[in-house]
Amino acid sequence: MISADKAKKIILKSILPLKETELLFFPSCLGRVLATNIKSKENTPSFNNSAMDGFALSAKDTSGASQQNPSVLEVIEDVPAGYVAKKRLKAGQAIRIMTGAPLPKGADCVVMVEETKKTEDRRQNTELIKIFRKIKPRENVRLAGEDVKKKELVIKKGALLKSGHIGMLASLGFHKIKVFRKPRVAILATGDELADIRKELKPGKIRNSNSYSLYAQVLKTGAIPLLLGIARDRPNELKQKIKKGLNCDMLLVSGGISVGDYDFVKDVLKDLGMEIKFWKVAMRPGKPLAFGKIGCVPIFGLPGNPVSSMVAFEQFVRPAILKMSGATDLFRFHLPAIIKQDVQKKKGLRYFLRVVLENRNGRLFASLTGPQGSGILKSMILANGIMELPEDVSCVRKGECVQVTYID
Ligand code: AMP
Ligand code: MG
Numbered sequence: 001m002i003s004a005d006k007a008k009k010i011i012l013k014s015i016l017p018l019k020e021t022e023l024l025f026f027p028s029c030l031g032r033v034l035a036t037n038i039k040s041k042e043n044t045p046s047f048n049n050s051a052m053d054g055f056a057l058s059a060k061d062t063s064g065a066s067q068q069n070p071s072v073l074e075v076i077e078d079v080p081a082g083y084v085a086k087k088r089l090k091a092g093q094a095i096r097i098m099t100g101a102p103l104p105k106g107a108d109c110v111v112m113v114e115e116t117k118k119t120e121d122r123r124q125n126t127e128l129i130k131i132f133r134k135i136k137p138r139e140n141v142r143l144a145g146e147d148v149k150k151k152e153l154v155i156k157k158g159a160l161l162k163s164g165h166i167g168m169l170a171s172l173g174f175h176k177i178k179v180f181r182k183p184r185v186a187i188l189a190t191g192d193e194l195a196d197i198r199k200e201l202k203p204g205k206i207r208n209s210n211s212y213s214l215y216a217q218v219l220k221t222g223a224i225p226l227l228l229g230i231a232r233d234r235p236n237e238l239k240q241k242i243k244k245g246l247n248c249d250m251l252l253v254s255g256g257i258s259v260g261d262y263d264f265v266k267d268v269l270k271d272l273g274m275e276i277k278f279w280k281v282a283m284r285p286g287k288p289l290a291f292g293k294i295g296c297v298p299i300f301g302l303p304g305n306p307v308s309s310m311v312a313f314e315q316f317v318r319p320a321i322l323k324m325s326g327a328t329d330l331f332r333f334h335l336p337a338i339i340k341q342d343v344q345k346k347k348g349l350r351y352f353l354r355v356v357l358e359n360r361n362g363r364l365f366a367s368l369t370g371p372q373g374s375g376i377l378k379s380m381i382l383a384n385g386i387m388e389l390p391e392d393v394s395c396v397r398k399g400e401c402v403q404v405t406y407i408d
Contacts, residue, residue: 001280001287003391004315004350010277011291011316015298017326018249020181026169029161031222032179033326038155040172043145048103052140055094055116055129056085056107059137070130072119079104094129103141110140148172158328160222180326185218186245187211188228190238190256190265191304196230209377210254210309214302217313218252221321233262235271242268246297249324252317255304258288265301266290274299282391283350285374286312298324305374311352314386314407332405337364339387339402347394354383357404366404384408 002010021035050056057073065071073094079085081100089095089106097103097110117130148154154172155165161179169177194208195201208230218225226248231241233256245251256265257279266279274292279301281289285308290301300317302309319330337357345351355366369382385404389396396402 001282002278004281004283007278007281007289007291008316008319011298011320012323012330014277014293015320015323016296018180018183018324021178022181023176023178026175026177027166029169029177029179030163030166032161032182033222034155034157034159034161034165035178035180035326037153037157038169038172038174038177040148040150040152040154042172043150044148044171045142045144045146048144049142050097050099050101050103050110050140051142052110052112053098054096054110054112054114054140055131056089056097056104056110057094057131057135058089058091058107059109059135059139061092061094062111062131062133062135065131065134067132070117070132072128072130075127075129077104108137108141109135111135112140156328158326160322160327160329183223183249183321183324184226185223185250185252185321186226186228186248187214187218188231188241188245188251188253190231190233190253192233192262194230194255209306210302210304213306213310213377213380214252214254214313217310217318218321221318222325222327223250223321233264235264235268238264238268239272242272242299245299246294248297250317250321251297251299252302252313253299254302254309257290257301257303269294269299269301282348283315283352284346285352285372286315287349289316291316303374306377307354307380308374310380311386315352332407334388334403334405335364336401337366337385337387337404339396339398339400340365340367341398342395343368343389344395345389345393348391350391351387351389353387353389354379355385355387355404356382357385357406364404366402 062071076093077085077087078096079101080098084102085095085104095104119128189208189211193206195205197207215225231238253265256263272294274294276292279290286303288303289312302312322330354369358365366387369379385406387402387404
């Protein structure tokens with residue numbers, strides 16, 4: 001039996017990122033892993049512009065301005081966003097400017113419209129504004145390149161593309177993006193007791209739920225799930241169905257991996273040439289867990305109990321799929337939380353308990369979802385977090401600090 005940490009290390013060491021990429025129109029890259037570095041070809045913004053609706057002017061013209069003695073400037077032009085001022089400012093002049101419009105020549109700052117007062121010189125038919133304080137150079141000016149500089153490395157290869165990335169790609173003018181292809185992950189359920197969910201249940205049978213929770217987990221990790229159906233607990237049938245999964249990038253086999261009389265998965269995998277890298281992990285739930293490769297296809301023998309299968313996926317398969325997808329960020333964030341009840345545990349095993357996380361006045365609290373048996377699938381749907389208790393503790397007390405991950 002090996003530790004959960006060791007198991008994770010062994011798995012990740014043997015997973016290789018896929019090399020193949022595809023070229024996509026950029027909004028379709030959401031949730032995909034970037035296969036090249038994105039370097040900006042230009043400054044963004046590409047020109048100095050106004051951050052406010054107001055008046056562009058030279059800061060020098062307001063050097064003596066105060067509430068009692070405002071500077072009075074002549075408004076010589078209007079420049080809306082999307083247009084360039086035709087005139088150059090001279091001393092004593094201002095240009096009415098809208099947010100995003102290029103800063104006119106001769107201006108070095110912008111005063112907000114709310115800080116000015118309009119007057120008119122009727123005789124000369126000119127518009128005047130009063131400014132009641134000294135405006136600093138660069139005030140309310142967005143400088144060229146203040147968001148992104150030309151040649152800057154903006155998004156690194158291996159980034160999982162989120163909404164902000166999509167906006168940034170648009171802003172930089174990148175429309176065809178190279179992303180890694182999605183791994184294809186085959187899922188095989190095993191067990192004589194399993195019934196197709198569309199069929200009526202006969203005595204002694206249960207519905208195959210693992211295939212579908214794994215399907216959803218694979219999908220959510222950004223890979224393509226492929227259902228291979230159910231194999232009965234017969235070595236030959238298992239062998240045939242497992243072979244089908246070897247066309248994919250990864251194979252998940254659920255059930256039949258423990259020490260029961262009908263648990264043939266491990267032997268069949270060995271027969272097919274798999275070197276079993278480990279078989280049991282010191283954790284709860286999810287102790288029976290085998291991992292190895294046939295050819296270059298990584299294979300997980302996941303525990304049959306529905307919660308064990310999901311927890312083992314979350315801990316080991318998810319980071320493995322992410323690594324295979326080319327992603328650089330493989331793990332969820334660990335956060336400290338305060339446990340709301342005493343929890344007993346067996347020393348020597350790492351526990352992954354399903355918890356409800358709540359934020360109370362900025363502090364995170366965790367409470368168990370209820371019974372934690374490996375067949376209590378409800379514990380998964382009630383949970384928004386997993387609490388990880390280390391091997392060397394035998395209990396935690398109410399009010400102690402524990403490590404949790406938010407699993408959404
Ligand atoms: P096993 O590891 O095959 O002995 O299975 C352990 C437990 O998980 C048994 O109670 C099985 O009935 C249950 N189980 C195995 N596979 C599935 C599945 N695909 N869906 C739901 N329960 C399962
Ligand atoms: Mg079984």
